[in-house]
Amino acid sequence: MSPTPSLREDAARLLREGRVKLVIGYRAHAGGGQGPAVPEGACRAPLAGGGGRRPAFIEEAHRAGELVFDGACSQNLAAYLKKPEVRARMPLAIVASEAVGRSLVSLAAESQFAQGALLALAFRGERYEGVKEVEELAALAREAAPEPRRDPDIGRRLAELAAWPAQRRAEWWSARFSRCTRCYACRAACPGCYCQRCVTERNVPQWVSTAALGHGNYAWNMIRAFHQAGRCTLCGACASACPQGLPLMLLNTFLAAQAAEQFDVEAGLDPAAKPLIGTWDPEDDNSFFT
Amino acid sequence: MKSLSADRLQDLAAALSAAGYRVVAPVEADGVVRFAPWSPGAAIRTDAVPVNSLKDVFFPPSEAIGRWRRSGDGFDAIETRPEAPKTAALAARPCDVAALAMLDAVFNWDFRDSFYDARRAATVVAALACSEADEECFCTSVGGRPDAAPGADALLRPADGGRTLIVEPLTDQGRDLAAAASGVLQDGAAAPDAPPEVRRRFDIGRVGAWLAGNFDSPLWKELSLPCLGCAACAYACPACHCFDIQDESGPNGVVRLRNWDACGLGLFTLHASGHNPRPDQASRWRQRVMHKLAYAPERFKVAACTGCGRCGRVCPRGMSLADTAERIAAAAAPAAGPAAGVPA
Numbered sequence: 001m002s003p004t005p006s007l008r009e010d011a012a013r014l015l016r017e018g019r020v021k022l023v024i025g026y027r028a029h030a031g032g033g034q035g036p037a038v039p040e041g042a043c044r045a046p047l048a049g050g051g052g053r054r055p056a057f058i059e060e061a062h063r064a065g066e067l068v069f070d071g072a073c074s075q076n077l078a079a080y081l082k083k084p085e086v087r088a089r090m091p092l093a094i095v096a097s098e099a100v101g102r103s104l105v106s107l108a109a110e111s112q113f114a115q116g117a118l119l120a121l122a123f124r125g126e127r128y129e130g131v132k133e134v135e136e137l138a139a140l141a142r143e144a145a146p147e148p149r150r151d152p153d154i155g156r157r158l159a160e161l162a163a164w165p166a167q168r169r170a171e172w173w174s175a176r177f178s179r180c181t182r183c184y185a186c187r188a189a190c191p192g193c194y195c196q197r198c199v200t201e202r203n204v205p206q207w208v209s210t211a212a213l214g215h216g217n218y219a220w221n222m223i224r225a226f227h228q229a230g231r232c233t234l235c236g237a238c239a240s241a242c243p244q245g246l247p248l249m250l251l252n253t254f255l256a257a258q259a260a261e262q263f264d265v266e267a268g269l270d271p272a273a274k275p276l277i278g279t280w281d282p283e284d285d286n287s288f289f290t
Numbered sequence: 291m292k293s294l295s296a297d298r299l300q301d302l303a304a305a306l307s308a309a310g311y312r313v314v315a316p317v318e319a320d321g322v323v324r325f326a327p328w329s330p331g332a333a334i335r336t337d338a339v340p341v342n343s344l345k346d347v348f349f350p351p352s353e354a355i356g357r358w359r360r361s362g363d364g365f366d367a368i369e370t371r372p373e374a375p376k377t378a379a380l381a382a383r384p385c386d387v388a389a390l391a392m393l394d395a396v397f398n399w400d401f402r403d404s405f406y407d408a409r410r411a412a413t414v415v416a417a418l419a420c421s422e423a424d425e426e427c428f429c430t431s432v433g434g435r436p437d438a439a440p441g442a443d444a445l446l447r448p449a450d451g452g453r454t455l456i457v458e459p460l461t462d463q464g465r466d467l468a469a470a471a472s473g474v475l476q477d478g479a480a481a482p483d484a485p486p487e488v489r490r491r492f493d494i495g496r497v498g499a500w501l502a503g504n505f506d507s508p509l510w511k512e513l514s515l516p517c518l519g520c521a522a523c524a525y526a527c528p529a530c531h532c533f534d535i536q537d538e539s540g541p542n543g544v545v546r547l548r549n550w551d552a553c554g555l556g557l558f559t560l561h562a563s564g565h566n567p568r569p570d571q572a573s574r575w576r577q578r579v580m581h582k583l584a585y586a587p588e589r590f591k592v593a594a595c596t597g598c599g600r601c602g603r604v605c606p607r608g609m610s611l612a613d614t615a616e617r618i619a620a621a622a623a624p625a626a627g628p629a630a631g632v633p634a
Contacts, residue, residue, distance in 0.1 A: 029608060054608050055516040075607060079518055085511070085570060179324070181342075181351045181525045181550065188520035189606045201557050209538055211547045212351035241606035243341050243522050245322040 003128030004068055007095065007121055010131050012064035014093050020119060024080055025095035026073040027056035027066045055080070059089070069095060070126060076237040078103035078191035081113060093131070096120035098144055101137045102233040102268030103191040108134045109273045110231070112194060134271050142269050148260055149234075154253045161250070177217040179244040182210065186248060187224065189241035192231050199223060225251035230259035230276030233268035292457045292468060292475040293449065299334040301474045303380060309470035311378040311414070314347050316340040328380070336381055336418055343528035343600065344386035345393060347379050348409045349550075351525070355405060355535075356546035365544065374408035378467060381418040381446065385429045385598035387439040389528035390415070395590040396531050405548075414463040417442035421452055423486040426599030428612040430488040434597055437485035444468060449480035456480050491612050492619040494583065494593065500622035501584040505576070509621055513614050514575035516607040517554065523601035523609070524552035529582070529594040532558075553577045579614055 011023045029052050053072045058064055078100050080086045090113065096104060101122055107113065120137050122129040124144055132140065161169055182200075187193040200208045200220050208223060209216030224238075225248070232252045239248040259265040262285070265276045294302055303313045313328040316335045323338040325346055353372070358365035394410070397403040417439035420427075429436055439445050444464035447456040457475055459465040468475065524530040534551035537544050551558060554575070559568045568574050586594035595611055602610025 057512075057515045083515075083518070083571065085515065085572070176320070179319075179322075181521075183521040183525045183552075184555070185518075185520040185522040185604075185606055188518035188522075206536075206538070210534070210536055211538070211549050213547075237606070241520070241522070243526055243604040244324075245320060245341075247320075 003123070003126060006128050006130075007069055008064045008067050010121055011058060011067055011093065011095075012061040014119065014131065015058070015061040015064065020091050020093045021059065022086070022089035022092040023056075023058040023064065023067070023095070023121070024077050024086070024092060025056045025058065025067040025121065026053045026069060026075070026077075028052065028068050029054045057086075067095065069097075069123060069128070073097060074240070076100055076103055076189065076191055076235045078107060079189055079237065081107060081118075081191065082194045087113075090114075090117040091119070092117070093119040093121055096122045096132075096137065098124060098141065099233065099235040101132075102141050103235060105134060105138045105141060105271050106231060106233050106268040107191060107194075108138075108271035109267075110275050110278065138269055138271050145269075148256075148266055150253060150257065151234075151249070154249055157247075158250060158254055174214060174218060176246055177221050178214060180212060180217040180221060180246060181244065182212045182217070182220065183243065185241040185243060186238035186246075189237040190228070191235075191237070192228055192233075193224070199227075221246070221248070221251070225255055227277065228252060229255040230263060230265040231267050232256055291479060292477065293454050293480045294457065294471075294475050296336070296448065296453055296455050298474055299336065299381065299455070300332070302471050303328050303334060303378075304330060305471040305474045306378045306380075306467065310376055311467075311470070312375045313378050313380060315380040325379075325382070334381055337422075339383060339424075339598065339600065339603070341600070341604065342526060343389065343598065344379060344382040344415070345389060345528050345531070347377065347413060348390075348393065348406050349397075349531060349533075352547055352549045353405065354545050355548050357543065358546075359543040360541075368543075370546075372405040372408040374412040377409070377413040379413055379415045382415055382439075382442070383420060383598065384417055384436055384439040384442075385427075385434055385596040386528045387415060387417045387442045388429070388434050388596040389594075389598075390441045391592045392529045392586060392590065392594050392596075393531055395592065399590075414443045414467045415439075415441070416444040416446055416457075416464070416467060418455075419445060419447045420486055420488075421448040421483055423488045424599065424603075426602040426610060426612070427486075427488050427597065428491045428599060429597035431491045431612065431615070432494055432593050432595050432597040435485070436488050448483045451483060454480040456482060488597075492615045494615070496622045497583055497615045497618045498587065500618050501580055504621075505580075507621075509617070510576040511572040513617060514570075514572040516609055517571045517575050518607060519554055519556055519571050519574065520606070521550070521552035521555055522604045522606065523611075524554060524578070525550055526600035526604045528596060528598055528600075529586075553581070575614075579611065579618075582611065583615065 014020045056066050076099055077094050101120060104120060120132045122132040122137055122140060124140060208219045234252055234256055236249055242248060259276055263276055306313050314325060315328045316323050317326050317328055317332045318335055323335045323340045325340040325342050325344060354370055357368040357370050359368055397406040420436035423436060443461040444467055445458040447458060449456050457468055459468045532551045533548050536547045536549060560566045568577060582594040
């Protein structure tokens with residue numbers, strides 16, 4: 001049975017009762033569907049363009065009928081919590097796939113919204129679970145993924161890379177990063193990239209060259225990945241936003257595995273978790289200082 | 291009539307390469323087709339619109355436009371010239387070629403940009419007429435067409451059901467290119483293929499009229515809500531041309547770089563004081579649309595949008611200039627409904 005009627009009813013009710021000012025969800029694109037088949041390699045990332053789905057911003061109960069949800073709803077809507085225009089409309093509700101749910105839990109752990117400012121219209125797969133508070137979302141996420149989920153294909157590619165000498169690996173990454181145009185679609189699409197002034201935009205002093213050239217591109221992509229270590233929920237929004245198809249999930253998955261292995265951290269499962277990067281503990285392993 | 295078999299584009303590239311041209315063309319790397327330098331053996335992809343546009347050949351994402359060497363307490367300037375090797379740009383789409391009118395105008399408006407001009411002069415453009423259009427294509431809505439490239443030096447026109455490419459030189463440089471490639475061209479008749487139908491999505495006159503009177507419309511806020519403020523659309527756009535200038539210093543000197551920039555980024559108009567005259571995404575998205583469909587036509591008599599559709603293909607949120615223009619056209623004439631009644 002389609003989950004859409006209960007989703008629409010809940011959204012309309014929350015708006016009507018004044019519990020939220022805004023519902024962010026998905027709507028069908030007027031153009032509909034993916035259109036004609038696009039040849040392999042054409043400039044359409046698999047998830048970019050929303051696969052015929054577009055973000056919907058609903059402020060009036062009678063418009064809740066525009067909401068849809070299915071497997072094509074792949075954009076991570078949690079990224080909208082960065083927009084001042086959206087934050088001004090809190091409390092709000094977000095249609096939350098498992099990936100969006102984990103991002104919301106991670107953002108809660110980093111105190112990115114006040115308690116009660118956000119409700120989720122939660123899904124597990126395509127099954128609608130109802131209106132959830134962040135703690136309930138976290139419980140759903142833990143239930144859905146009791147063990148860390150890693151893409152086995154990415155795991156294989158990482159193992160291949162790990163077997164190479166460092167120099168060859170660096171050259172491989174340099175060649176990939178050379179295609180980066182510094183459009184920052186990765187950063188924009190990432191719910192976790194919420195710095196008001198990104199490190200690449202700091203110019204007194206300038207830490208990272210903003211030219212779309214070798215060393216600046218390498219530094220930018222590596223720094224972004226490191227800033228996500230232990231925070232990234234592996235939703236894949238950055239990689240699917242990248243027009244150049246850079247293999248960003250290799251970096252993210254590698255760092256997520258390191259965070260899990262070395263600090264027992266799995267992002268997006270516990271809203272009370274201490275943020276890995278934002279926490280300093282005198283008992284931290286310092287053995288890498290030599 | 292000169293032509294070549296469609297599966298011999300690589301031979302054409304090889305012949306031009308042997309004749310001293312650097313060849314740029316749509317080539318694939320890691321699953322993405324880009325306009326990039328061709329190297330022997332690389333397949334030229336005519337079945338996909340490259341993720342980047344022809345503009346990159348003339349106006350790269352970053353380039354050094356000045357250099358200084360440290361000398362005592364001061365600096366000595368090092369003459370910096372554009373890298374502008376003799377180049378043949380193969381299989382550029384008509385929409386990319388159409389954008390050259392905009393780029394030529396803006397880079398030679400109040401200042402002649404020697405870097406852009408040097409590469410433009412050194413490059414011969416052989417366009418490829420389209421044989422397919424996807425749902426994002428909208429050249430016909432902004433005055434273009436898929437089967438003509440008036441600003442190109444030559445046109446490769448699909449014929450015989452895609453098996454043949456007719457080579458139509460349009461300028462002296464195009465004739466030079468055809469002469470340099472004469473070894474791979476054949477004589478004889480070929481039947482040109484019918485161009486694809488590119489749906490007309492909005493009336494640009496109606497959109498322009500609405501833009502002239504709606505700077506403060508609440509529609510901007512609504513249209514811009516999905517925008518996350520990156521530069522994917524601007525950097526993929528064949529007509530976007532904004533840049534930033536950055537001096538990078540090292541122990542031995544300074545390099546002055548010209549880097550792409552985009553009005554969608556929050557930093558674009560941020561003043562040192564902290565004031566930002568475009569404080570939200572609504573004012574930034576409005577600027578992008580106004581620049582393309584109001585300011586550029588007013589100043590240069592050309593739209594800064596050629597309907598290539600890349601913005602809609604790359605936007606992580608599926609926004610596009612065509613969708614926006616469609617909404618505006620509908621707002622301009624609510625009774626007509628979106629795109630209805632637009633004369634073909």
